[in-house]
Amino acid sequence: MERGRQRTRITGPPQNATQTAAESSADDSPSLSPTGLDVRFTLDHQPRGRSTSPAQAYLARPSVDSRRSSSVMSIMQIDQIISDDRMNMETYGVSEIRDGFFDALFLKPDPVNPDEVAERSKAALPKEFEKGHPLSAKHFLPRQLHELKSVTRKVATTRAGIKLLKSFLAFFIAYILCLIQPVHDWLGYNDYIMVVSTIINHPGRNFGSQVDGTVGTIIGTAAGLAWGYVGILISTSTSDALKASGWIIVVVSAVFFAGIAFIRSFFIRLYQTVLCAGIALAFTTLAQTNGNAFTWHKSLQYGIPWLLGQAIALAVNCLVFPDAGNRLLAATFHKSFNTMQESLVIPRPRDTGLRRRLAKTFMDMSLAYRDMRIDITITRFRPNDVRELRNSVQGVVRALLSMNTDTELFEDWSDTLEITVADDAGSESEVEDSGRKVARALSGPTREVIDCWRKHFGPSADVSSDLVPVQLRMQNSLAAFDTAEDHLLRSNDRPETYADHGQAVEFLVFARHVRETAGTVVNLMAIVQDMHTSSKRIRVNLPVYPFGKALYRTNAQVRHDRGGVTAGMYRATFAEIAKLIETTRSTEKHHPRENYEAVTEPEDCTVVESIIHGSPASHKDRLGYKLWKLMRRGQGFETKYAIKVVILLSALSLPCCFESTYSWRTPYDAWWAVAMGWIMIHPRIGGNIQDFFTRAFAAILGAAWSGAAHATGGGNPYVLAVFAAIYMTPMIYRFTQSTHPRSGLVGCLSFAVISLTLRDDSSGTSVTLQGVYKGLVFLIGTIAPIIVNWILWPFIARHELRIALSSMILYMSIMYRNVVANYVYFDEGKDPTPETIRRSEMLESRMREGFVRIRQLLVMSRHEIRLRGPFDPIPYSCLAASCERFFEYLISVRQSALFYNPNYIRDNPVAAEKLHSYRRDAVAAILGNLYILAVALRSERKVPRYLPSAAAARKKLLHRTAEVAREMEEDTEGYELERQKTWSDIYRYSYNASLTGCVAQLEELERFTKLIVGEKKFERPAKRIEDDDEDTDVSPERL
Structure with a gap:
């Protein structure tokens, strides 16, 4: 009975037997609300475990046994990336506790398998690569004939x-x-x-x-x-x-x-x-x-x-x-609803193309709403109502993107399977498999919730447009789901901890994602119902977009007529990402430790912040800085x-x-x-x-x-x-x-x-x-x-593609740093605020749009002639796909960290001091690698063969965390609440799995970057040394 076995995943469930761990995504990442009980999905909620609400019992801090078993599960996951024989875990009691520099491990990288890259590129390349090459004379006439038929049909029927x-x-x-x-x-x-x-x-x-x-x-x-x-x-x-x-x-x-x-x-x-x-x-x-x-x-x-x-x-x-101006908006909403309805076919294997269409839907919604606000429109809807509708649709899309649809929850679990487990005392007891128990309890209510989505998301011609019965059925389905879930979590025969029951955790997380997505759908239905009842008269909406921003925007037809849409939108998207990141950085405050010897006057925060952020100290400096910015922009x-x-x-x-x-x-x-x-x-262009x-x-x-x-x-x-x-x-x-x-x-x-x-x-x-x-x-x-x-200064798509990938890797490093600082290792009393979460979601939205633009640049590169030989898009497409998976894991880390609160480490000064150097090394290794790869891509310099091993640093951190948890076992009475092993325990599993997934994808980023720019080996004197390394550099063509 394979489906009853526990599965240890790093990067999500495999689609088939050939899929590797690094190819999966962070679809099991939780979304922002652990309850999903709110009808109106807003940012005003407080994460469980960090509020004084009665629901806090559901997010109690996990017990030491839970921590230990979860650490064991995390170590098993990291072992699939890096084994013990590749690194020496013995430190002989020596540790590095300095602030600033970090202690890195350098391991020999694995060779690149060309067959694996070719196989992976089939799913990574955009769908346009399935067609014939645009510059091929062989496909020219057939392509023109096909386009003529397509245009004729389009003009005659649309x-x-x-x-x-x-x-x-x-x-x-x-x-x-x-x-x-x-x-x-x-x-x-x-x-x-x-x-x-x-x-x-x-x-x-219009x-x-x-x-x-x-x-x-x-x-x-x-x-x-x-x-x-x-x-x-x-x-x-x-x-x-x-x-x-x-x-x-x-x-x-x-x-x-x-x-x-x-x-x-x-x-x-x-x-x-x-x-x-x-x-x-x-x-x-x-x-x-x-x-x-x-x-x-x-x-x-x-x-x-x-x-x-x-x-x-x-x-x-x-x-x-x-055309009064709302037809394009209606068409965009219609297309978005069709894409969302298609994504609600569950269970199904991971569909990369569908996920890309969902990401594009997220982007198109913002663009259509902006086009409505920028011009005069005659419609029955107010711009504010359309904005709420757009936000609700994007909320549903965001929830769907975080869901793992390849699940075994809906298989036949009616037969009973008894397994024998030995406890610590050596006795044996027969218990029901935890995954089977979760599936039997939640499969029915979860299926009913999904059926409510699919049948009433249209509606189609045979479905009534009346939303009231649909809303009542959805409420009943959610009530039944909540009852089944609460009964399951309160049962006396539940496992001591879910952290070492991987399949049960997957089922619980999937069901929770279904519940959260249902909350966004309920919110969407409520807004649609309000707009339906309030749209009684025709309104003339004048342009309401801010004038300063409107100068940098225009309507869809002008964007089309001026040409170069892809190039222009690519630049605009990355400029918005840079602006959002700069805004996030400007709001950060640096609070040095009191015993930080490098700061002579720690109480003088203005001096420290002035040095860190480079803010001007006088009017002369401000004027000079503005002049520098003007001259810089002039270039x-x-x-x-x-x-x-x-x-x-x-x-x-x-x-x-x-x-x-x-x-x-x-x-x-x-x-x-x-x-x-x-x-x-x-x-x-x-x-x-x-x-x-x-x-x-x-x-x-x-x-x-x-x-x-x-x-x-x-x-x-x-x-x-x-x-x-x-x-x-x-x-x-x-x-x-x-x-x-x-x-x-x-x-x-x-x-x-x-x-x-x-x-x-x-x-x-x-x-x-x-x-x-x-x-x-x-x-x-x-x-x-x-x-x-x-x-003069030509636009070359393949060069812009390389620069865009470099920028995206750099942005992900900054995003990773912000997630760690704001959601994981923040100071006491500095929990993430709704404004922090909102800014993070805005940045994530722009980053999703950035990946769409990168794929468009990849398609543009096919139309360019390269004198040195044909341009190979495979390494670029694989690198872009790995970047996107790293980004998805990063979102999963942020969402999981909202509800998994490791206070027993952060708030305990002894434990924090013991883990300080390990946490520093784990974070710094990822940041350093991302920065090196970004700079190598931008400057077209070869990547050093040996980079700091993020997998080794994370493995050391997990081992040390398990040791600290064992040492703190006798002091846990004051930390535990009545309910210890619920959602906090489950989200801990997802949190650790997502961080491990980031490490796995980082190795993929390094591998594909070396394929693009090459690998730099050591330069040694001209004497014979017996070693595996060669004296010459490795070029991308040789890999």
Whole structure:
């Protein structure tokens, strides 16, 4: 009867026979509430065992027998990582008690097994790697055919077709108006600006985003025209200035472009504003100029068509299938509920893909709520209600991520199995297997609670939307569960301690997680019910997002249209993580020990904190620090982007400096090269080789299609309209909805501008040649930014991936330090507060998002060509997966530490002094290793072969803890309460297992980091020494 046997786990239950201990996760980690009895899941609870509530009896300090048996179980777990024959546990009574330095053990690392890495990478790689390589010529045509079928089905069956209809309709109306001769005569040669206006701020978005874009584009256009007017006034102010008017215009334009480049890179919300400002400036200073003074007629030729285009787009947005702004939010909630419902199929093996979708759901909920608050919305729900709903959904997701779904609790335990156990006195007694007893008591109530989740989480078409019966059934199910659990824990024949009954502990922890998740579901149902009863009228919600933060955020459609979503969100996510960590560090207070000899005046905390945190001591220092921060920020990517913009656009503007170029730059609209350069140069990402050819092809295709339209009908407006409908429908879809919006934008602008300007050919040049020249202008403006981005500070996904992994390892070291300081070894009376828990959960949420961004970077690396050979993503994916498992164990440690309180060690000065050096070594070994690995990845330096062994340090700590527990056995009467072996005992098992899991994953991190950057061996003199080590370094290729 294998299922009745006790299992000792390090990293969770195996999925199959081939899964190693290090591949499992900390799914058995407890969540924040040990009771799960609260209907409203908030942070205002007090952890059991640290409050004066009657429930304190359930979290009593474990007895010495419990401590000893739990230590034995923990030692058994650490023995699976490091055996006794690899280290010498004898210290001969010598111990190190200094503060600061730690005593490390260096053990020979295990070799890396390539087959094991290859097997593990199958589950670690993102699902995009299951498809053919994007740069493979073999899979190009099949992939395009598949995409065509997918797009056709999507447009025909989903709201993507409505969105495409709105975007195309606005363009087509403006295009038809330009083809009408009276309208063309009224607007003049630049009537095509009306079409460009409908493309830039297309109506395929919600009402609030459309209004925001309309206002922003008009302001930007006005600013560009005004600055161009200033530049022309300066260039024609004197006779000397008139001689160098072209150079003056270039300089004035460069100043303006540098300014709006800074704004474009800093404030994403103003993207549409600065984009239109740059286009208007290029038109004002470069189009149809020959040293003549500026006339208001020219600005009206640009401004009036732009206003008409915005009016058309706004009218289409409001009249054709209007979107009030809550559809995206509803779709996000719907997708989130589907993902959560899928995750409630229990029991089931660990599903890495499903867990990743849950993590992405957690991230998408925050993004959708932020999009709602940032724009005008017309909905029945208040933003505060949506915020509560978002928090509740994220609470359910957080609980589901902490649950181990691979359980044997629901197997058939009806048959009775008697086992014989020998007690300390040598007598034998027959007792029922503890795991079997727990399963028989809790399997029924737990299954009933899960059934309440699955049947009423939708609801589906055959389930009523009335929540009251569901809430009543859930209350009855929870009451039955609580009764069964209380009866089990109060039974007289329970084990003396659960710490050495691994299977029973797993069942209890799983059932407790089900109970806690049920509490979050009850909370979610209550909020949904409140929103359902209070949504009686339609509300107009104005933007309520803080203005300072809103400048760094924008709506979903603008994020899509500007391109580079992955790169931009990756940078923003890691910036938020760094900010949260800096906030956490700024709130930490360092309290030195009174006998700490290095501090001469321990009572003067301000001096100590000033030294530690580097806070300024005078006004001069504060000013200098601010100046340093400003100069440091000036070295960031924003300044580099502004330099690239100035170099690129100044080079493209050079033809206006020479009078001899007027004869060809004006008829061929050469100013569009500058405008396209400004549109296509992205602050974050420049484009890979695939983008280069795709965008160049789009520019050429638009010009060729324009020439074909004119050649076919001789400029007939009906033929032009037909050609425009055929070409622009797929191109607008590519711009507004595909994952390659910038190539779609190039194709749209190329066709719209060239096809409408070829009608006014007065030079006698053939239409075909005119189309070639104008197409060449668009081609140069399209590919020049890509080349500049390749040369100057390029964005390389594989390098960013390495830096991101380095940052994540460093962040985990800081997070580990905070968990140890705030939740494990905190001072007396400094228990974790609700605010501390809230900050920890916020940081954990951002860290989860960080892992999502890392996987996206891993996918981006497939689109890049590497001259030294193909990029191998396997070590990076394995390292990212190990980082994520370490992170999950760290969450488990924090959650378990809330309810397991080792006061018998911390509050006893004798015990604390005995364990001080061991605790220091265990913590410092992990922190040191994480820091070394992070620095090695960032600087691309090889990892030393021998690193401090965290497993050995933890094993020494566990052995010493067991010895201290035995020594304290005779002094435990005053520590024990009436109920000694309940949840505190169980959470102690989970706490120790999670810490041991962190140690196991740390070895995985070291192994995969060495695969990426290599392993550094000892450098010895050039003499022959018989040793296993080689004289040369080990490169990643040899491993």
